[in-house]
Amino acid sequence: MYRFLASTRWLGWFLMVCVFAAACAALGNWQMNRLDEARADNGLVAANYDAAPVPYAEASREFSRLDPERTWTPVALRGQYLDRDTAVVRNRPLNGAPGYEVLVPFRTQEGDVVVVNRGWLPIGNDTAGRPDTVPAPPSGTVDVVARLKAGEPDVGRTAPAGQLASIQLERYERLLGYDVQTGAYGVLASEAPAPASTPAALPRPEIDEGNHLSYSLQWFAFAVLGFVGLGYAAKQQARINREDREEAAEAEAAGVEVLHSAYRAPRRRPARRRDGGPTDEELEDAYLDSLEAGRKS
Structure with a gap:
């Protein structure tokens, strides 16, 4: 009954379905990998x-080469902000509002320079493409x-002077002209003494x-379907x-030759009239039979 499945046409359909299923399975596995990554990120935030x-003395190596398992770990720094080298990062939305993030180099008492992200600023109204004001960090010795x-990563876009297109630490280091720890940066949690005005704190990552x-x-599911x-x-x-075999057998028994295609749409049986009378198809057949009888007589 199903020997037609071995035909070239049906083998071609089967191959197409296999390719479709393989593509769907690959996309499903990709989504599962993204789920694993999301769960790992959530675990880092929670932990x-x-x-x-x-x-900092215990975590200094993380600023040169960050262990992914240490992401979001708070580090205590003591030193001085290098306020003159402050830069803002463009295109950093927060809660749907466009704005900037403020980066300031920080020289630790150990002599290393790390980058601190002090927070977010809205877009300015005075000058297009720049925040109106950038709050200065505390001066002197600061505990951060x-x-x-x-x-x-480098997004491949340029930015005006004093701005960055992304937090690409190597590019920032080249702009500064002195050595900076480029393995990681710090997202500000607190600083003492606290200044009168600060950028908006960046929110806790959502789990x-x-x-x-x-x-x-x-x-x-698409693959199975x-x-x-x-x-x-x-x-x-x-x-x-x-149905074609049954029709051919009936025609052979009646001595009539029947031609049909190996592939056709299913036939619809004529619906019976509610009053029990002949259907339109039966009336048409009777009319054609009468014409044929008249032609032969």
């Missing part, structure tokens, strides 16, 4: 964000607690897995072939 600050975060699991299940659809089409074709 590190509110931990006790680590002295900042959470570790890896630098960002959210996103829709990756549902998307993954949808892709896997491809084979279900092919199976349904094969079942329909088998039924059509069976």
